[in-house]
Amino acid sequence: MKTREDVFEKIKETLIELFEIPEEDITLEARLYQELDLDSIDAVDMIVKLQEIVDRKINPEEFKAIRTVEHIVAITYKILQETK
Amino acid sequence: MNKINHYWRVIATGIAFSSFGLGALVLSMLFFPCCYILPQKKRIKMIQKSIHYAFKLFIFEMKILGIMDVKYNGLEKLSGVKGCMIVSNHPTLLDIVLLLSVIEGTDCIVKDELWQNPFLRGAVSGAGYIPNKSPEDLIHLCVDRLKEGHNIVVFPEGTRSLPDDLKPFKKGFSAITLKSNCQLLPIFIKCEPSTLTKREKWYNVPNKKFILSMEVNEFLDVPKITKDCKSEIIASKVLKNYLFECFKEKRASYE
Secondary structure: OOOHHHHHHHHHHHHHHHHOOOHHHOOOOOEOOOOOOOOHHHHHHHHHHHHHHHOOOOOHHHHOOOOEHHHHHHHHHHHHHHHO | OHHHHHHHHHHHHHHHHHHHHHHHHHHHHHHHHHHOOOOHHHHHHHHHHHHHHHHHHHHHHHHHOOOEEEEEEOHHHHOOOOOEEEEEOOOOOOHHHHHHHHOOOOEEEEEHHHHHOOOOHHHHHHOOOEEEOOHHHHHHHHHHHHHOOOOEEEOOOOOOOEOOEOOOOOOHHHHHHHHHOOEEEEEEEEEEOOOOOOOOOOOOOOOOOEEEEEEEOOOOOHHHHOOOOOOHHHHHHHHHHHHHHHHHHHHHHHO
16 A cells, blocks of 8 residues: 555545445445444544555554544554655 | 423422532442442442332432332333343433332443542442443453353443434444343333423423333343344444444334
């Protein structure tokens, strides 16, 4: 995964696979809790899955403030850059 | 006459609230500390039992004062329940009091801040209630308790319902139910006319005595509801949505 677009595609794939969210609902701006029907319980599952993707432990604290798909993409992208 | 009755109910509500606070203080300063000489399991059982009777008394007091009436339906389903997830909607401040007054021993998921509340701290920690902190710990703790045979009361809306609608449900209860393979029992509560909601102050009493009705529904057939689900994550979403629709229909049928 090189670009933010790649990361977004991967996140999208993950959201569809884990939570069966309709593909067309997943945009960068989509709000996780209000629009995608996710909650803190899902965040736990999401973090587990992301850890597999980035192959690193993620501190749940980093996830406290996320609100949109874009936030997940940004955090994942940042971690990937750092671990390079 | 109506005016007198209105003022009486304001005063009576004040009396009820004060006696609740006083009762909570007396129990947590005198009785609960004594329970700590018991081993932990017995202490928790004893304190939960005393909360059950204190709440029974409080409901009785509210009835005697003429502030409210209570209607029960299907209470027999609660007798002898063990290791059961009990979920309810949350229209008023009194719901938990009502629920605990009919269920003798049960754990509750309680918001974390109550451990800082001087009136309730003694009760929530003494009774071994479960603080709603991190979702991971919460799930593990609840699953363990259910497996030990404790019941757990949860409000899946996470906070009080809106006066005219249910709030969206959270998945905690469904994830816990699926992970522990426990029974799931919905209880529907209705308050007519609406009072003691999140927006109202306690002294804004309704224009007449309010009636709290409590209906214990049938146990849900969780395996059947979730049989087509690919994963546990999906199943917990499906179960949550299913229960939400049940409560919504119930609400609509009352209107």
